[in-house]
Amino acid sequence: MASNLIFQCPDSMTDAITHYCPGCTHGIIHRLVAETLDELGLRERTVGVAPVGCSVLAYNYFNCDFLEAAHGRAPAFATGLKRARPDLIVFTYQGDGDLASIGTAEIIHAANRGEKFTTIFVNNAIYGMTGGQMAPTTLPGQVTTTSPFGRDVQTCGYPIRVRELLSALRTPAYIARVAVHTPRHVIEAKKAVRKAFQYQVQGRCFSLVEVLSTCPTNWGMTPIESTQWVQDNMVPYFPLGELKVPEEE
Amino acid sequence: MRAGAIHYFAYPITPQTEVAEYLARRMPEVGGVFLQAESEVAASNMIFGAASAGVRVFTTSSSPGISLMSEAMSYIAAAELPAVFVNIVRNGPGLGGILPSQGDYFQATRGGGHGDYRLLVLAPSSVQETVEHVMLAFDLADKYRNPVMVLGDGLIGQMMEPVDFSSVPTPHPPDKSSWATTGCKSRKPYLIKTLFLDPQQSEEHNRKLAAKYDEMRKHEVRFEKYNIDNDCKVVIVAFGTAARVCKTAVDELKRNGLRVGLFRPISLFPFPYEPLHEISETGTVHALLVVEMNTGQMIDDVRLAVADRKPIAFYGRQGGMVPSPEEVLGEIHQLI
């Protein structure tokens, strides 16, 4: 009988069953971060910072020290923590409402100061926890509970491309956008997450990985349809790939 | 820094930016952290992050900045983290001005942020006392694992006075390894959070915090009685700069043989209700005069303490105007 485990829950992840909806890819992203912490042997000196949003309860799913931040303030928490203890590995895990809306100033200035922590930015183009409102990353024409006639770019402007926004800053950083809606994309995403944490281990620069994610419940689709929607609608507007790497500076 | 606090996150705002300018030079010399944040919102949340690592951390700001920091203060109190906030109050509301005021009394003593939490608030009335209060603030913040505010004003903040550092104790921060998030090596992971979706847990947590504030009420009440003896006719109640002005008036009255004393609250939370109540009970006292640099805020607490035993008069200057001893004398003569 087969005996050697070649796939299991990483040590940096608890065995709690998550509260995320069926097909929500937060779970995959959590696992990628946890696997990276295991692979780089960081669990015992890592402190995560959870946002306000669906992933506020991330602190129940990671097996390392955690802070739960005020909405949008995770980068400031992480700055204070990392400056006080530069030896610790610090990462923030934030959604699009948390990072691209109320926390825009915090993330821009953390990136601009070159704070040596890592941000996992989950972009699912909607506010999940509060029940499907329009987010700064909601696509043009996308219907949400606060854009019932579809996002009108005349009155609400266009979705914010955070990867591009932060890459415009002069301070060296590693900024990439990935997705997790197919296994191949998950494998690609893992490389970026790993690279981001490695830059932090080296104390090299600020690192942020924007991860396109699904929200079947609030998009009103099945999990499978949601992954297709990411491919057909989100990827064209939010192109994938590494846009800024410290080596180029 | 004498308190062992070498982590400072702040944002420029008159009339207290000299602190940041000084620490920008000094902190690197002592291997500390100085960081000018992008806003007071960010600075105060950096305080949360650093406090979680168990280091002594503080910020200084002024009224409008303190408003922006109030959200973080609520989170820091809820998370039971030690931190020190210095508010060099300026006249408000709104953008207001840059002159001294006491218009933030309610904000400080009732907690400017949301939820049932309190700041322990100390109100110095001299540069020497400010030094002592900042030192004390760190000890109290650690003792109660709660944010502590030192409430100065634009005058105290910008004044130069001799300071005797010999009275300043050497710091002994307690061990924080039972909760500080410094990596879960050889222990289970720690979580510092303030989310309590379950009402029972939330109530339990609120009552735990409330018990702490009761402890403060028992042990941390501080005040000064100046020229108050058993045949005082009028007692002035004032704190900070206003109290300083009133002391001059009291001395003047004393020279003229008029029995007037000053009761100066030092801890604004916990407010010294009992000692003030006792004074209002003494037979000879037939009136109290509350002097503040606002339109009347501490007077509410004085009313609570006096509980209608004696009439309470009020004299206030606002907008950065500082009352003069002569004005106080004028008010006293109307009462006597």
Place this chain on the structure above:
Amino acid sequence: MPLVQIEKDRCKGCELCVRACPQEIISMSREINTKGYFYAQVVEQPRCIGCRLCAITCPDVAILIRVNGVSYRFFAY
């Protein structure tokens, strides 16, 4: 022959693994788990090639995979 173990009660019936499996040997059961979801199950275990795509795409870490051989890169896939 690799063994794919789907923890029945962790599955939320999202079906992402069903689509991910190149051998198309995963399907949804007709019974529900403790949470009321139709859970995923492996219907033709012998045809599994141990590619781990089902586990990689599962949002709930509900799938464990064992093999006789040794995978030289644990996790890093």
